[in-house]
Amino acid sequence: MLVRSTLFGLFVSLFLIFTNLAQAQAQPSSTTCPTIGVSYTINGTTPTAITNNATSTTVIVANGGGMQVSPLTANVPTANLRFLADWISNGNFADNGNPLPTSRPRAVVGVGYFNQIYGPYSLVNPALTGFTSQTMTPFIDTNGNWQYDADTECLGMPTVVIHVIESTTICPPISFSYTATGSSAVQISNTGLGSVTVPIGNGGYLLFSEGASNTQQTNLRFIERIRFSGPLNTDIGTITDSVLVFQTSANTSTNRYFNRIVGPFTLPNPNVAVTMSATVTPYVDLNNDGQFTPATECLGPPTQITYVISSTNSNCIPVTFSYTATGSAPAFVSNTNTSPAVMPMCSGSYMNVSGLTTNVPTGNLRFRDVVRFSGPIITEIGLLTAPQMTFDVSVTQYFNRIYGPYTLPNPAVSVTLSETFTPYIDLNGNQQYDPQTECAGALAVLIYEISNELRTVRSGSWNDPATRSCGRVPTVTEPVLVSHTVTVPTNYVAQAKKVGYTAGGRIVFQSNGQLLLWGTPCDPVMADPLTLLTQHLWKIDELRGVTGNTADYYKRGGNTNTVNFDNNYEIKFNADGTGYNQVNGQNSPLSWSYTNPDRTSLTITFQGSTINWENIAVRNTVLQYTEYFVNGGANALGQIKRSPR
Structure with missing residues (x-):
């Protein structure tokens, strides 16, 4: 940035x-x-x-x-x-x-x-x-x-x-999305997409689709601030003001924002294009008075939309560009990508921006740079609390530079920055975008994810700083995200605040290796559920449950059992999501997967049935869990303990 x-x-x-x-x-x-x-x-x-x-x-x-x-x-x-x-x-x-x-x-x-x-x-x-x-x-x-x-x-x-x-008003996050169609359909959202451009032909209309939101649309309203680059004929007359502000509701019968048609938009001078730069900010109108009350109501994050009513003589050069931004890991940014580039950063770290690759000369290539903040962040110039900042930069001003450090004011609260780059050729050299004579190219979006969470960047030893982002070994106050194979060495005591996993993440414990969460020895299944589940063939030692109205009881070696698992239903999990259930000495294949990030719940697909395990724990090599499924049309529920065969 x-x-x-x-x-x-x-x-x-x-x-x-x-x-x-x-x-x-x-x-x-x-x-x-x-x-x-x-x-x-x-x-x-x-x-x-x-x-x-x-x-x-x-x-x-x-x-x-x-x-x-x-x-x-x-x-x-x-x-x-x-x-x-x-x-x-x-x-x-x-x-x-x-x-x-x-x-x-x-x-x-x-x-x-x-x-x-x-x-x-x-x-x-x-x-x-x-x-x-x-x-x-x-x-x-x-x-x-x-x-x-x-x-x-x-x-x-x-x-x-x-x-x-801290604010005394509870402000739930407000998100919304919809599609705006002018000359083409463009997806609009206030969650991380950055500024978008919607083209409209001279004399064309805008169609707004039905909207989606995470809040009830009955009281959802919008503050819409539109800046006009020049005069424009619209369905409410000729607009000559440079800025207009509207308050609209989401979907009420009058003055609605979603599900409407607006226009036509006609250029007074067909040779001069006009842009409408709109900032749309949502809020929940708690008192139904049709206006924003800052003492009791909260604004959600805005979205930025640039509507371009094209002139008939625009000569637009299609600009492509790319570069690499490196925080804790590199992120490739390009306006030919279909999704934003995501760059993780540790609080207190720097961003290194590479040189630019582009298909046009860079002498008068410039970028409109819009940065949106999900929360306050401390940069090299101090504490920034504005929700958005806008710049206009040249190639030499932005690229081949190091920025930062970026530090979280509250170490427990992560912050996301969304930076949107829109290229244009500055034909007249005035260092600003002139929509009448200059054309904006396709945009690119870079998402900074700034947190204190240490993420693995490669497989390796827990106590090797190079294994994780930020280049350090986790302390007892730092969360860890495991996306690779990490080994806790022999007799080593690893520490973290908590541990999360992504696909492919696992921890391997060597002899007497330990992991402490908040200074307390963790339940081993929370430390490395994948390794623990896949290293054994598990036999049933005890079951207490019910199928329909019938009680089920089994204890290995007991003489009051109502069901028998002495040589049945021994289960094996493989790390690739396959496995088998051993029934009467025959192996019947199954598939399985975790259903929550903590890996304490999973589902098993076996012989056309779905079996659910929850509250999974391993204590002293005993696998414990709650199981439920449908057995012959009857609901089955049980508490089960297994041990290695």
């Missing part, structure tokens, strides 16, 4: 701190700079330890609550210890009822900042989360003038604290 300080004056101060920190620490060249170490605790809703390690720490503050800052601990004398304080906000944070500005001038503070109680703090708009970002960079004020003198004084590493007041 391209970031330019001229477009983000709000974040300039914070950007300079991060980008010049290493250089500033090296000053002054004639002085040996001590390593300044500071730490303290901020108590918001819970105590949070803060240290100056240049990484961000999130402090949750209750809406209407305050925060207590502990005394400072430092490895240097505190008499002349000062801090450069840089501070920004998203504008939704109030102190004692007074909304805080989005930025403050850099200040110098002493140790008097510590051992204090601050607040109370509250949300300006309770439907939105409030953020502030405070950077405190320590230095020794050797001459006591209460300012940083770069020629004679040294900066330490900063503390970066993100204060968060």
Whole structure:
């Protein structure tokens, strides 16, 4: 993603701190700079330890609550210890009822900042989360003038604290999709597709299909903001305003958005094309007043649509382009692909953008770059909270560059960025798209998935950093996604917060290898269900159940059994989803598959019947589960234990 300080004056101060920190620490060249170490605790809703390690720490503050800052601990004398304080906000944070500005001038503070109680703090708009970002960079004020003198004084590493007041309004995610048909049909969605272009012939109509949404459409409404590049004749008259805003309902009988025909759209000058750039933002109209109420209602993510009413003399060059973006793993981006490229990234990591491959000269090739954010993210210019940013970039401005780091304000909440590139040839060199004389090419979409989840990138040893994204071994606080074969070495104790699997993912335990989840030895089937299930032929040791109205009981070696499994129904699972059930010494084939990501449920297809296993666990080599299926027209349910043959 391209970031330019001229477009983000709000974040300039914070950007300079991060980008010049290493250089500033090296000053002054004639002085040996001590390593300044500071730490303290901020108590918001819970105590949070803060240290100056240049990484961000999130402090949750209750809406209407305050925060207590502990005394400072430092490895240097505190008499002349000062801090450069840089501070920004998203504008939704109030102190004692007074909304805080989005930025403050850099200040110098002493140790008097510590051992204090601050607040109370509250949300300006309770439907939105409030953020502030405070950077405190320590230095020794050797001459006591209460300012940083770069020629004679040294900066330490900063503390970066993100204060968060979470929204008091429950905002469920709103998604919607439909098809818009002009000269051709285009799928529209507000979930990750980025900006789309809908062509309309001069004098043509727009047909909107029936819509789909994850919420009831009775109260679903849209705020539609349309920017016109020039005059346009429509079914409501000649539009000469540059921007119009409409409020529409999803599917009510009047003023509906879905399932309608709009037009015709006619160019006043048939030689001059016109574009309508529409932003469509959904919300649920809880009070049915036909308008958005920010104090009690929530906006969903918008979708971007560019309608192009083509002139008759456009000479459009079909532009194709591709490149590779690398975060934790490479992603190939091309506008000839039919689906977005997905790039996983670890919080705190960088993105490397390769050179560009294209079929046209690059001298006047430019891109309209729209970036949409699913949530707040910290970049090299500070905390970004806007839902969308738009750029217009050249080849030299964007490609062959490294961007980042990208850091999650809340380590527990992953963030997705959707970046849409639309190419055009800048014929007049004015560095902007002119739809009257220039043509937009097919777009490409890159999805950044930023999280603290460590994903395997190849098969290997658990304790090999190169096995996973981010290049590190998981700690007890980090989730792990296994998509390859990972080996826990002999006598090694592996740790993770939780473990998930994708197809082909498995963990192999060597002798005395262990896996701890949240510091606790995990149920082995949660550690590696595939290996455990496929390494044995499993015989039935005990069954307690019912078929229809008949009770079933079996215990190996027992004398009160109602059914007999002494040599029957011994089951074998293969890793490829096949297997067999051994009945009276004969192997009858079966197929099987997991039915949930945790691999604690599966289905078996055997002799035309479907058998369901749930609550699967392996304890002390005993396989336990709940089984249900239809047996001869009667429902069968049982609790079963098996052990290796």
